[in-house]
Amino acid sequence: MLKxxxxxxxxxxxxxxxxxxxxxxxxxxxxxxxKNLEVIYSLTDSLVNKIVDEIPGDQKKIMLTLNLGNxxxxxxxxxxxxxxxxxxQILDQPPDEINIPSVNIVIEGAGIxxxxxFRDGWFGAHFLPRRAAVFGNYNQSFAENGKENFEISTxxxxxxxxxKELENESFPFTQANIPPEPFLSGIAEPLIAIGTAAAIxxxxxxxxxx
Numbered sequence: 001m002l003k004x005x006x007x008x009x010x011x012x013x014x015x016x017x018x019x020x021x022x023x024x025x026x027x028x029x030x031x032x033x034x035k036n037l038e039v040i041y042s043l044t045d046s047l048v049n050k051i052v053d054e055i056p057g058d059q060k061k062i063m064l065t066l067n068l069g070n071x072x073x074x075x076x077x078x079x080x081x082x083x084x085x086x087x088x089q090i091l092d093q094p095p096d097e098i099n100i101p102s103v104n105i106v107i108e109g110a111g112i113x114x115x116x117x118f119r120d121g122w123f124g125a126h127f128l129p130r131r132a133a134v135f136g137n138y139n140q141s142f143a144e145n146g147k148e149n150f151e152i153s154t155x156x157x158x159x160x161x162x163x164k165e166l167e168n169e170s171f172p173f174t175q176a177n178i179p180p181e182p183f184l185s186g187i188a189e190p191l192i193a194i195g196t197a198a199a200i201x202x203x204x205x206x207x208x209x210x
Contacts, residue, residue: 033158035166036112036132036174041078043134043152047105048082050150055101056142061089063102071173072107079105101142108136112167112176117160126160126181 034042055062064083066076083090091100115129133153139146158166160178168174 039132065104067106
């Protein structure tokens with residue numbers, strides 16, 4: 001006969017609380033994930049920060065030319081805003097002043113790439129690495145090197161179930177192919193489930209026989 005402890009209910013409460021906390025923690029962290037387009041925007045911010053660091057300290061105005069093509073034209077407002085937040089004024093027409101720095105930015109490509117799917121434990125959610133990248137070149141009149149190539153990227157981890165919400169169908173460069181789940185991972189889970197169920201049944205009848 002199975003025997004129950006008077007403290008059983010208390011134990012259930014203690015077991016249940018961590019589950020709530022863990023679930024809330026995971027849900028909160030996922031809600032903070034940036035969408036793919038937002039991640040790429042942040043990379044253009046990093047590019048602007050790099051260029052601003054190269055501008056002579058006494059220069060707070062620039063002539064800015066953006067060559068983004070049709071595909072990446074939506075980056076224009078974000079790039080200009082980033083310069084302004086860095087305290088740089090963007091001039092639309094050449095001023096009468098001399099020695100105003102000029103910056104010419106060319107975005108050749110931007111996109112998302114997903115890595116191999118993995119599980120958070122045997123029965124956990126599916127995750128995969130997400131790599132975002134922006135590359136191209138820029139030319140600034142205040143640098144001796146002339147044209148400089150750049151590639152800026154970032155890597156994080158996302159849930160496979162969140163991909164549709166993170167991508168934007170209007171902008172194909174925010175989408176990428178999702179690799180298939182590893183073969184052994186798909187087989188191992190049902191085998192473990194069957195083995196666990198069998199062990200529980202055996203344990204149940206063993207306790208009853210006592």
